[in-house]
Amino acid sequence: MELLKMTTKEVREYLKDKHTVIIPVGATEEHSDALPLGTDTFTAEKIAIETGKKTKTIVAPTISVGNCHSVTYMFPGTISISPITLTMVIKDYLESLYKHGFRNFLFVNGHGGNIAPIRCAIDSVVPIFKKSRFAVGSWWLFKELEELYDHAGHAGRGEVSMILYLHPDLVHKNLFTEEIKILPPYYVSEDLVKDKITKTGIINDTQNGNAKLGKILFEKSIKVYISILKKME
Numbered sequence: 001m002e003l004l005k006m007t008t009k010e011v012r013e014y015l016k017d018k019h020t021v022i023i024p025v026g027a028t029e030e031h032s033d034a035l036p037l038g039t040d041t042f043t044a045e046k047i048a049i050e051t052g053k054k055t056k057t058i059v060a061p062t063i064s065v066g067n068c069h070s071v072t073y074m075f076p077g078t079i080s081i082s083p084i085t086l087t088m089v090i091k092d093y094l095e096s097l098y099k100h101g102f103r104n105f106l107f108v109n110g111h112g113g114n115i116a117p118i119r120c121a122i123d124s125v126v127p128i129f130k131k132s133r134f135a136v137g138s139w140w141l142f143k144e145l146e147e148l149y150d151h152a153g154h155a156g157r158g159e160v161s162m163i164l165y166l167h168p169d170l171v172h173k174n175l176f177t178e179e180i181k182i183l184p185p186y187y188v189s190e191d192l193v194k195d196k197i198t199k200t201g202i203i204n205d206t207q208n209g210n211a212k213l214g215k216i217l218f219e220k221s222i223k224v225y226i227s228i229l230k231k232m233e
């Protein structure tokens with residue numbers, strides 16, 4: 001149930017007995033030369049829509065530009081909304097949905113840089129909203145997927161697998177790289193990033209993924225999101 005495809009009458013009817021909404025948040029971000037800039041957006045959106053279908057829950061329009069102010073900002077094609085602006089965008093999003101009766105808000109997040117802004121937006125409405133519940137699920141951080149995802153990095157095995165499964169037409173397999181670089185356990189300013197990241201923008205990983213793993217990651221993610229929804233409602 002995609003909000004954009006519904007009428008206001010249908011939303012009014014939905015709100016008579018259900019108050020849950022799923023909000024996918026992605027990014028428009030460099031994902032190496034082999035994967036599309038929409039990797040995080042496609043993944044979050046497809047997980048959200050499938051979760052919505054299986055649970056008859058409304059899925060709000062995807063926020064497809066996220067916060068990429070660190071590490072990947074310098075790569076062409078990346079568009080970044082600063083963390084403070086993104087927090088305000090998400091806060092406005094929540095307030096609009098709340099105004100009409102939504103009370104349970106599940107974020108399907110596809111990008112690490114969005115986690116803090118989503119949390120900040122939630123914290124800024126928590127004292128004002130009534131009888132509301134919030135959850136932020138970043139699929140690659142789910143405990144249930146830990147073994148399968150195996151600490152894969154940016155544009156690495158996990159994301160390669162997801163996109164090979166969800167959008168094989170957008171993967172340039174001939175451009176997978178063997179180059180590996182490991183980020184240090186601290187943040188660096190943009191002028192220092194180049195030495196810490198591979199030339200094509202992969203972080204902490206290889207690109208050794210496959211569609212079979214992508215299918216498993218996708219399906220298991222949906223199961224976890226459904227279990228979160230059940231607990232919220």
Ligand SMILES: [Zn+2]
Nearest residue numbers: 039040155159
């Ligand atoms: Zn990503």
